[in-house]
Amino acid sequence: xxxxxxxxxxxxxxxxxxxxxxxxxxxxxxxxxxxxxxxxxxxxxxxxxxxxxxxxxxxxxxxxxxxxxxxxxxxxxxxxxxxxxxxxxxxxxxxxxxxxxxxxxxxxxxxxxxxxxxxxxxxxxxxxxxxxxxxxxxxxxxxxxxxxxxxxxxxxxxxxxxxxxxxxxxxxxxxxxxxxxxxxxxxxxxxxxxxxxxxxxxxxxxxxxxxxxxxxxxxxxxxxxxxxxxxxxxxxxxxxxxxxxxxxxxxxxxxxxxxxxxxxxxxxxxxxxxxxxxxxxxxxxxxxxxxxxxxxxxxxxxxxxxxxxxxxxxxxxxxxxxxxxxxxxxxxxxxxxxxxxxxxxxxxxxxxxxxxxxxxxxxxxxxxxxxxxxxxxxxxxxxxxxxxxxxxxxxxxxxxxxxxxxxxxxxxxxxxxxxxxxxxxxxxxxxxxxxxxxxxxxxxxxxxxxxxxxxxxxxxxxxxxxxxxxxxxxxxxxxxxxxx
Numbered sequence: 143x144x145x146x147x148x149x150x151x152x153x154x155x156x157x158x159x160x161x162x163x164x165x166x167x168x169x170x171x172x173x174x175x176x177x178x179x180x181x182x183x184x185x186x187x188x189x190x191x192x193x194x195x196x197x198x199x200x201x202x203x204x205x206x207x208x209x210x211x212x213x214x215x216x217x218x219x220x221x222x223x224x225x226x227x228x229x230x231x232x233x234x235x236x237x238x239x240x241x242x243x244x245x246x247x248x249x250x251x252x253x254x255x256x257x258x259x260x261x262x263x264x265x266x267x268x269x270x271x272x273x274x275x276x277x278x279x280x281x282x283x284x285x286x287x288x289x290x291x292x293x294x295x296x297x298x299x300x301x302x303x304x305x306x307x308x309x310x311x312x313x314x315x316x317x318x319x320x321x322x323x324x325x326x327x328x329x330x331x332x333x334x335x336x337x338x339x340x341x342x343x344x345x346x347x348x349x350x351x352x353x354x355x356x357x358x359x360x361x362x363x364x365x366x367x368x369x370x371x372x373x374x375x376x377x378x379x380x381x382x383x384x385x386x387x388x389x390x391x392x393x394x395x396x397x398x399x400x401x402x403x404x405x406x407x408x409x410x411x412x413x414x415x416x417x418x419x420x421x422x423x424x425x426x427x428x429x430x431x432x433x434x435x436x437x438x439x440x441x442x443x444x445x446x447x448x449x450x451x452x453x454x455x456x457x458x459x460x461x462x463x464x465x466x467x468x469x470x471x472x473x474x475x476x477x478x479x480x481x482x483x484x485x486x487x488x489x490x491x492x493x494x495x496x497x498x499x500x501x502x503x504x505x506x507x508x509x510x511x512x513x514x515x516x517x518x519x520x521x522x523x524x525x526x527x528x529x530x531x532x533x534x535x536x537x538x539x540x541x542x543x544x545x546x547x548x549x550x551x552x553x554x555x556x557x558x559x560x561x562x563x564x565x566x567x568x569x570x571x572x573x574x575x576x577x578x579x580x581x582x583x584x585x586x587x588x589x590x591x592x593x594x595x596x597x598x599x600x601x602x603x604x605x606x607x608x609x610x611x612x613x614x615x616x617x618x619x620x621x622x623x624x625x626x
Contacts, residue, residue: 150408151443153290158404160298164305165397168318169462174390176315178382181393182251183259183319185378187266190240194233194271198225199278200414200494201360206282207418216350222279222341224351225360226272233271240264251382262319269326273297276333280340284415286408288336292329294408301325362499369506376510377529380517388469392526394462395469396533399476402447403484406440410488417495421552429492430554435611437487437556442564444484446599449568450592451477453575457588472530479534482541487556489544501547509540560609567602574598 168177192199202225209217240247244260273293280288301321308317378396381389413436420428450458455473459466493502513536520528548554571594578591608616 149290150286150294150411151405153286153294154404154408157294157298158401160302162397162401164298164302164318165394166462167302167305167309168315169390169394169466171309172315172318174388174394174463174465176390177393178389179253179256179259179315180318181378181389182253182256182382183263184322185376186240186247186260187263187270187322189376190236190263190267191233191270191274194236194267195229195274198229198275198356198360200499201225201356202275202279203281203414204359204418204495204497205356206279207284207415208422210282211419211422214350215345216347217352218282218344219341219347220349220351221356222337223349224353224356225279226275229271229275230268233268237264237267240267251379253382258316259319262316262323266323266326269323269330273326273330273333276330276337280333280337281411281415283340283343284419285340286412288333288340289411290408292332292336296332297325297329300328359497359499362503365503365507369503369510376514377517377521377533380514380521381526381529384521388526391466391469392472392529394466395459395472395526395530396476398458399451399473399480402451402477403440403444403480405443406484406488409436409440410491413488414491414495417492421496426552429496429552433487433489433492433548433552433554434556434558435560437485438558438560438564438609438611440484440487441561442567442603445564445568446571446595448477448481448484449572449575449595449599453572453579453595454588454591457591469526472526475527475530475534479537482538485556485561486541486545489541489548489556492548492554493544493551496551498547498551502544505540505543505547508543509536512536512539558609558611560612563603563606563609566606567599570602571595571599 165177168180202221205221206218209215209221241261241264244257244264245254247260248254248256277289277293304321304324305318308314308321311317313320378389378393381392413432416432417429420432451473455477456467456470459469459473490502490505493499493505513532516532516535517529520532522528524531545556575591575595575598578594579587582590
């Protein structure tokens with residue numbers, strides 16, 4: 143798990159850097175209005191992509207891992223074929239509907255200029271869905287290489303390169319969205335190739351189709367994932383529905399905060415297949431151990447970024463242009479909610495991979511309902527700050543519920559020795575950063591502040607000493623590098 147997590151982290155750094163650069167290019171070249179339009183189109187792609195997957199992302203990972211643990215090659219082959227065919231067929235139907243109804247949706251969002259962008263999203267949807275499904279299946283082999291190389295490095299990097307080329311050629315927002323289409327289709331072909339190579343390791347057998355088993359899990363997982371993604375993107379669409387002009391500012395602030403917690407997704411990806419495998423074998427002490435260790439890694443790797451967001455929000459937003467600095471309050475509010483998300487670790491993944499997907503669905507749907515209610519209440523009066531409060535409150539509520547459920551299920555808690563040491567180091571870095579902001583001003587304030595945060599944080603972590611799990615991870619990574 144450590145080797146897979148480190149590989150995923152490296153990929154996530156590349157992927158998040160590429161996505162950050164895409165947003166920076168759009169903000170610098172096109173301005174906040176087109177950033178808002180791009181964000182709305184991408185929100186539609188994310189939501190309809192999950193609708194197309196029908197929950198097979200988690201289902202493919204879990205059941206491939208389970209069938210491999212049971213030495214059932216027929217089950218592996220049947221699960222992969224069923225998941226891919228249904229996902230692709232669903233995405234084609236939904237994409238065709240979006241292409242036809244793009245003018246209606248653009249009118250609902252009070253922006254007729256979105257029609258072309260929404261139709262390009264319809265073209266990208268089948269490829270994006272197939273890519274997600276194929277990469278989800280590869281993770282069932284407890285390998286993270288295809289997911290990392292294709293999903294986290296190639297697709298974002300190719301989108302960045304194509305976006306830069308489109309903007310330099312004067313194609314504007316339409317060119318940037320064509321970049322999404324081309325990157326999605328090329329990534330889908332690579333993902334299918336990686337899956338075919340892994341399938342060759344499976345013993346020959348007539349595929350065993352067990353739709354009831356897969357659908358019962360995946361349907362619930364679909365509702366859960368749709369609600370979870372809705373929690374991320376629905377506020378952007380609601381701001382558009384209310385005609386709020388600060389969608390671009392809000393989206394940049396949101397993506398900046400999401401960048402701070404980018405470590406959660408790659409660690410979740412490495413963590414999930416092992417949970418399915420170990421829980422199937424009844425090894426609950428190991429489940430508890432790796433849950434605590436994974437949460438500790440998430441907290442310690444993300445804390446310096448959260449300190450920077452809390453102390454220097456306006457300075458960080460100015461990278462995108464002077465007008466985006468108005469989102470400083472939004473950034474701080476969102477950072478508080480995501481910090482709680484980091485501190486509870488991959489609790490939702492643990493519920494899914496242990497077979498309690500219905501419980502995770504209830505959590506996510508409840509959080510989405512709460513988020514929508516708060517947005518409808520707060521956006522008309524407080525605009526983007528109201529949307530930020532709604533998102534943070536929903537994140538805190540759903541993660542506290544999940545932690546309680548994980549304790550009831552496997553008696554696991556997210557607290558570990560490494561996590562406590564990280565929190566102490568984070569508190570020290572926060573104090574040092576506040577002093578630096580008070581003492582310094584002008585152009586050197588941000589650079590000196592970030593340097594102070596990293597130096598103090600790393601120094602305190604090393605002074606407190608590494609935990610047993612940290613030592614094990616370092617030895618494992620060194621061993622793999624030596625073997626390579």
